[in-house]
Every structure is written in C-alpha cells, then in structure tokens.
Amino acid sequence: MRLIEMTGTTAGGVRSHLIDVLGLLGADHQVALLAPTSVIDSLTDAELAGARTVPIQVSTRPSARDAASLALVRRWARSCDVIHAHTLRAGALAVLACIGLTDPPRIVVTLHNMPVGSTAVRATGEALFRIVASGADRILGVSPDLVAKAESLGALADLAIVPAAPDPTIAPTPARSQSPTLLTVGRLSHQKGLDLLLDAAEILVQSQPKLQWLVAGDGPMREALRAETEHRNLPVELLGRRDDIASLLRSATLVVQTSRWEGQPVAIQEALHAGAAIVATDVGGTGVVLGEDYPLVEPSAEALAAAIDILLDDDTLREEREKMSIKRASQLPTLAGLADQLTNELRLFPPLQSGAQTR
Incomplete structure (x- = not known):
C-alpha cells in the first residue's frame, strides 16, 4: 500500500x-x-x-x-x-x-x-x-x-x-546515590510544570537539606529556569540534553514528573524499566503508563513536595515503589x-x- x-x-x-x-x-x-x-x-x-x-x-x-x-x-x-x-x-x-x-x-x-x-x-x-x-x-x-x-x-x-523499548543499559536493580537525588527528564517547556519543580524544591530544602534535584533536558525555558534557580539558591541542577539517561536513572533516588500535561511519557516508561521509584503528577496519560495501582499526585508544589518527602524518609516504602515499577514495566x-x-x-x-x- x-x-x-x-x-x-x-x-x-x-x-x-x-x-x-x-x-x-x-x-x-x-x-x-x-x-x-x-x-x-x-x-x-x-x-x-x-x-x-x-x-x-x-x-x-x-x-x-x-x-x-x-x-x-x-x-x-x-x-x-x-x-x-x-x-x-x-x-x-x-x-x-x-x-x-x-x-x-x-x-x-x-x-x-x-x-x-x-x-x-x-x-x-x-x-x-x-x-x-x-x-x-x-x-x-x-x-x-x-x-x-x-x-x-x-x-x-x-x-x-x-x-518505549527498554534501554539494554538500564539495569532493573539500580545502584542508587547515597545522598537524596531526584531526577526529572523532559523538555524545558511550560507543559512540564517546571515552576512547580522549583517551588517544590524550595519547600523540600527545609526537611531535606542535602537534596540534589537533577533536570535533564533542553528547551525554551532553560535560561529563565537557570536564573530563577540561582536567584532563589535552589538545589536544582540543569544538566541540559544528555545521552546518559540510563546512568542518571541508575543513580537517582527518585524519578519525579512535575508536568501539567503529558501523553504517555517516555521518560516515565524508561524509569519503570529502570525499576525506579516514581513521583508523578496525575495528568494526561501518565496514569495509562503507570497503571491503576501506582500512586499519583495533583500538579501542585505542595503535593509533590509531600510525596517526595515521604518516600525519601521511608526506605521500605521506596523499595515497595521500586518493585511496583519493575512489575509495571513488564506490562507496558x-x-x-x-x-x-x-x-x-x-x-x-x-x-x-x-x-x-x-x-
């Protein structure tokens, strides 16, 4: 045809x-x-x-x-x-x-x-x-x-x-960083809710003083985000476009999606294949990717910070979330x-x- x-x-x-x-x-x-x-x-x-x-x-x-x-x-x-x-x-x-x-x-x-x-x-x-x-x-x-x-x-x-085909370099039993490290992967645009990310980071520094939040991706908001991050002295590092997402996933304590809207986010599918614990906003098709049983949060800085704080402080709960990710990856x-x-x-x-x- x-x-x-x-x-x-x-x-x-x-x-x-x-x-x-x-x-x-x-x-x-x-x-x-x-x-x-x-x-x-x-x-x-x-x-x-x-x-x-x-x-x-x-x-x-x-x-x-x-x-x-x-x-x-x-x-x-x-x-x-x-x-x-x-x-x-x-x-x-x-x-x-x-x-x-x-x-x-x-x-x-x-x-x-x-x-x-x-x-x-x-x-x-x-x-x-x-x-x-x-x-x-x-x-x-x-x-x-x-x-x-x-x-x-x-x-x-x-x-x-x-x-989203699993990256063969992503291990399902990741070697996590010793310090609390959050990873967000995506285009730096309004849709990704990056203002919520900065606000959530500001909330979290009170309870997680050693927190590091890595953001992998490029886009039209990069310079504005960089200026805002420096002005507010936030623990957020803009990595730019990266080809080593598999390595970043392995080292992250949590993978976080702060989006205002998503389709079926490839970054979340990759995080599932990596067996990462995920905090994600309940928008668009995110629930389709994560499945009915995976907890989601509303797209607000307060809800994101609260969910992240709980998982960073509870190793057992975080390990349960990682097991949920591995199971869900097999169903994608x-x-x-x-x-x-x-x-x-x-x-x-x-x-x-x-x-x-x-x-």
Whole structure:
C-alpha cells in the first residue's frame, strides 16, 4: 500500500513514536514522510526505514506558507491510500488538503499533545481540533483526555499504543546515590510544570537539606529556569540534553514528573524499566503508563513536595515503589501491539509483522 506519514516539528516521545511507526511500515509498504526539513535531517537512514522524504512547512500557527503546504499535501494525497498524520497541525493540514478529492485517502491522526498555555494557544488548538475531528476517519490520542475530547466533537477515537523499548543499559536493580537525588527528564517547556519543580524544591530544602534535584533536558525555558534557580539558591541542577539517561536513572533516588500535561511519557516508561521509584503528577496519560495501582499526585508544589518527602524518609516504602515499577514495566505496550493497531486503523494489507524491530 501507498502510505503518507506526516508530522510537524517533533521531539522526545513524538519523534520516538514516529521512528517506531516508520520502522514497522517500511518492510511491506511504500511510505513517504512529509515533514519539516529539521525533522527529516534529524533522522538516520535506519530510522527512516526506506521512507521517501518530502520537505514540507508545518508551522506551529497559521501562516502564509500554509497555501503551499496544502497544495503539496493535496498533490501527494491523490496517489496514496492512507495518510497518517501526527500532531494537530499536521492532522488539520491533511484534512483540509483532502477536501473535495474524488477518491480521498483514509485519514488517521495521532494526537500527541493537548494544547496548553496562553488563551491564544488554546483557541488555536481548539480550532485545529475541530477541523481534525470533522474530517479524520479515526483519531488516536495518546491520553484519555485527548480521546474524550475527540469523541465529544463527534470523532471516532481510541487510545494510541505508544511503546518505549527498554534501554539494554538500564539495569532493573539500580545502584542508587547515597545522598537524596531526584531526577526529572523532559523538555524545558511550560507543559512540564517546571515552576512547580522549583517551588517544590524550595519547600523540600527545609526537611531535606542535602537534596540534589537533577533536570535533564533542553528547551525554551532553560535560561529563565537557570536564573530563577540561582536567584532563589535552589538545589536544582540543569544538566541540559544528555545521552546518559540510563546512568542518571541508575543513580537517582527518585524519578519525579512535575508536568501539567503529558501523553504517555517516555521518560516515565524508561524509569519503570529502570525499576525506579516514581513521583508523578496525575495528568494526561501518565496514569495509562503507570497503571491503576501506582500512586499519583495533583500538579501542585505542595503535593509533590509531600510525596517526595515521604518516600525519601521511608526506605521500605521506596523499595515497595521500586518493585511496583519493575512489575509495571513488564506490562507496558510493545511494538507488537503497535503493529496490530496500525494494521487495524490504517487498514493495511499485508498486515504488519508484529515481530518487527525499529529501535
């Protein structure tokens, strides 16, 4: 079959998911990847898995370039069987490009983020969501709230399967640091609740004077966070982008997620595979990853600090949480599950081989 994979700017979990999808599709189907040049250039030949690359502008907000992008997608849509778009912007572009086609392709949109931020950002997101819901044949959301939102707008929707392959260098019996060390992994953006992280750190220094909080990741808030950390003299160290996450996970006493919203966070899946005790906010699809029995906290500095304090002071409770992580890791989604979902939702023939490897 002739398939289009389409995305806007990607990073983190969205990029990992795209690579998995390309790897699964590439063996038996003709795939074209329509994406910004920055995305295409960031992918290796192995990650592209034979996909033909077509540069396209998918801006974060409506712009004058959209007309050219619509024309390009429309041209490719005339000769394909399925468009699988990732992100709201790419999904809306796919829907609009196919309006009026005599024999339009099936459109499946995987949504990876709920629009959060300013009023303008949320309003734009709402408009894009309505376009996608009105024209997509199927929406796959990475979190229950995305699925519920799509269904409320009349779309057929289901929860996306988002596997994170375990890093073979991550040991399930980690060697923890002697001093209390917290680790947060993620993009330095508003969605990640990093203001809550700083406030929680300020609360914790009263009861945990030797605390060290490591933050691995890069993003638009880095300089502002650095300045705030220095101004408030907080025990928070911004590590920047790191390639040794496995080592950091092994040494952390606790892994902490402070996000205001998440899909199915890859960082939390990696922490589970590492057997780390986790404190995470109850937002988006975090509960999908951690499972029904794993304790979650509300997204507030006070709730985060209280949960962290309890686990740092109680070795037995922390060890129980580590055992929960190891057990949950064995239950996480697999590439085989993703292959089955893609076969069903994209209506692929021949069906994907569930044993395919991508990462």
